[in-house]
Amino acid sequence: MSSRPPTGSRSARDLERYAALFSARATSTRSSAMRDLMALTAQPQVISLAGGLPDMSVFPAEVLAKITAQVAAEASARALQYGPTEGLDDVREAIAHVMAAEGMTNVEADDILVTTGGQQVIDLVCRTLVDPGDVIIAEAPTYPGAVPCFGSFEADVVQIAMDADGMRVDELEETLDRLEREGRRPKFIYTIPTFHNPGGVTMSLPRRKRLVEVARERELLVLEDNPYGLLRYEGDPLPTLYSLDGGEFVIYLGTFSKILSAGIRVGWAVAPGPVYQKLNIGKQAADLCSSSLSQLFVATYFRSGLWAEQLTCFKEVYRRRRDVMLDALAEFFGPEAAWTRPEGGLFLWATLPDYIDTTDLLARALEDDVAFVPGRAAYLDGRGGSSMRLNFSGVTEEDIREGVRRIGKVVREQVELYGTLTGSAGGAAQAPPAPAAGSEGALADVVPLPRRAGDNRARGSR
Numbered sequence: 001m002s003s004r005p006p007t008g009s010r011s012a013r014d015l016e017r018y019a020a021l022f023s024a025r026a027t028s029t030r031s032s033a034m035r036d037l038m039a040l041t042a043q044p045q046v047i048s049l050a051g052g053l054p055d056m057s058v059f060p061a062e063v064l065a066k067i068t069a070q071v072a073a074e075a076s077a078r079a080l081q082y083g084p085t086e087g088l089d090d091v092r093e094a095i096a097h098v099m100a101a102e103g104m105t106n107v108e109a110d111d112i113l114v115t116t117g118g119q120q121v122i123d124l125v126c127r128t129l130v131d132p133g134d135v136i137i138a139e140a141p142t143y144p145g146a147v148p149c150f151g152s153f154e155a156d157v158v159q160i161a162m163d164a165d166g167m168r169v170d171e172l173e174e175t176l177d178r179l180e181r182e183g184r185r186p187k188f189i190y191t192i193p194t195f196h197n198p199g200g201v202t203m204s205l206p207r208r209k210r211l212v213e214v215a216r217e218r219e220l221l222v223l224e225d226n227p228y229g230l231l232r233y234e235g236d237p238l239p240t241l242y243s244l245d246g247g248e249f250v251i252y253l254g255t256f257s258k259i260l261s262a263g264i265r266v267g268w269a270v271a272p273g274p275v276y277q278k279l280n281i282g283k284q285a286a287d288l289c290s291s292s293l294s295q296l297f298v299a300t301y302f303r304s305g306l307w308a309e310q311l312t313c314f315k316e317v318y319r320r321r322r323d324v325m326l327d328a329l330a331e332f333f334g335p336e337a338a339w340t341r342p343e344g345g346l347f348l349w350a351t352l353p354d355y356i357d358t359t360d361l362l363a364r365a366l367e368d369d370v371a372f373v374p375g376r377a378a379y380l381d382g383r384g385g386s387s388m389r390l391n392f393s394g395v396t397e398e399d400i401r402e403g404v405r406r407i408g409k410v411v412r413e414q415v416e417l418y419g420t421l422t423g424s425a426g427g428a429a430q431a432p433p434a435p436a437a438g439s440e441g442a443l444a445d446v447v448p449l450p451r452r453a454g455d456n457r458a459r460g461s462r
Helices: 009-013 016-021 024-026 031-039 062-077 089-100 117-129 146-152 169-181 206-216 243-247 271-287 294-302 307-332 359-365 397-422
Strands: 112-115 137-140 156-163 190-193 222-225 250-255 265-271 347-351 387-391
Touching: 024 137, 031 137, 062 294, 089 112, 089 250, 089 265, 089 294, 112 271, 117 190, 117 222, 117 250, 117 265, 117 271, 137 169, 156 206, 156 271, 169 206, 190 206, 206 222, 206 307, 222 243, 250 347, 265 307, 307 347, 307 397, 359 387, 359 397
Parallel strands: 137 156, 137 190, 190 222, 222 250
Antiparallel strands: 112 265, 250 265, 347 387
16 A cells, blocks of 8 residues: 555545644645636536636647747757756847837846746745735735735735726825835735736726836835736737836736747746846746746747737737627626726626625536636635636637626526515626725725727726
């Protein structure tokens, strides 16, 4: 009989055997809701609107084969060897080129730290800046993948309400004043200003400028997470926070996961000099260096000149899928629901009546072989119970429509049940009111984008 330690389901039964060995950090770490869903959504019959997956079937197989063969033929020794912690020069130059495409023309290759995906940047920033009990400020809701990371470093995360123009910077300033009175200074402000995950909204230019001003006035760091900025389907591009700031207080996070491939696990950070050095040291301790093979694949791909054409292809496919999802929501979710209308990115945020719990709704939806991310995964305090994140990039147009139909069917069942139990006709989803000035903890969900004249694909009020 094997004497190895128990794994899988057995480890849960034998937890007490190891409980005393776990660190406080490990004990407090939350599992990622998205990772938990992966095993379920990997089943072929499940339509998953849960993941943040780019559709790699859009990436030509012959290009993958050609680039891989070229790396093997021209740089096999480098590809199979350790590299410098900060990254290979070839890929750092490619990253500088990508950043320039978003208006950040003052970034040089030496300013860039290559990481193992964008997720590692969040981890390294927390590792570098956060002690247990330190304050991090984030939007409400925030990226579900950041939630377990913040928790693992035992941070006190204060979430700031959003509306159709992104983070409420006025509320941010009120919160900063309150924290200052309490003698607490946030270590950084985490934001996804462009095509927010999960909110689907974009921070307006006046708020971007004011956020950068606030950071300068109070000497606070801002972590700008920008995985989706090049995936714009309509409207005019806005400057990044990094370009507005010039790199004095903004740490920039980028990744190839959404514009090239998630599987290559290549991201990057650009940060003020002293912060950059600490991030580099933290990465040395974490993984020595990112994969040389993945980095050379990226560098070779960008030298081929194919990236702009491929990006256009991604945008065309995702734009159509977004529109299909918006139309399906209008058809199947009914007047009780509201949702955002993203100008780009991969997600939208839907809100149901407050008597519907989307965590329970997910369990019921999985019986019908469809999945989404429940809203609570995007908060650290249990809020978001009536909301959900829906992804439109990772499945076909047919599956989007069918998946939304199945979720809508379950929603209607819940609305009808509520009406039967209460004798009412249910109720439309209402955006929670903004908190009163100076209030603590009473932060609102994302306010759905207003319906545009002649467009029934986005519901809600500001």
